[in-house]
Amino acid sequence: MSVEKWEGSENDIAEFGQACPIRDVLDKIGDQWSLLILEALTERTVRFNQLSREIDDISRQMLSRTLRRLEADGYISRKIYAEVPPRVEYALTDLGRSFLVPMQQLVQWAEDNHARICRARRLQHEKILSEQGDE
Numbered sequence: 001m002s003v004e005k006w007e008g009s010e011n012d013i014a015e016f017g018q019a020c021p022i023r024d025v026l027d028k029i030g031d032q033w034s035l036l037i038l039e040a041l042t043e044r045t046v047r048f049n050q051l052s053r054e055i056d057d058i059s060r061q062m063l064s065r066t067l068r069r070l071e072a073d074g075y076i077s078r079k080i081y082a083e084v085p086p087r088v089e090y091a092l093t094d095l096g097r098s099f100l101v102p103m104q105q106l107v108q109w110a111e112d113n114h115a116r117i118c119r120a121r122r123l124q125h126e127k128i129l130s131e132q133g134d135e
Contacts, residue, residue: 028073033058033066035103038092041076042100045091075099 029035036055040046046054052063067090070076075096081087092100 028069029075029099029103031066033062034070034075035107037063037066037070038075038096038099038103039107041090041092041096045079045089048088048090051090070096 029038033055036058037051040051040054048063048067051067052058052060055063058066067076067078071078071090074093076090077093079089079091081089
């Protein structure tokens, strides 16, 4: 799989993104749901209702909104079949597949370090409570 590096014009960035690539990308995929959706699409094409069942806590409205944003950013494609009822399938694009390796590394890092982060939060909370008690 090869993804060509495309360099947009200054007008593209001004109109459709932020000047800082890190903030621009992380603002979009760093939300609560995008990584879960991309992970669900890793191996296969998935229908809306199936995604909704696999990601239990997401509302249908939020799922729809997040799918539209991921499609607009080029991570996923949407195919609508002219059937009754309409069938809609979602799949990763080449760009979406190119993001899988760094995404999976981030997910693994989060899983490996979650307990340490929670412990640090607890210690910080205890420190603040202790300092407040000293006042």
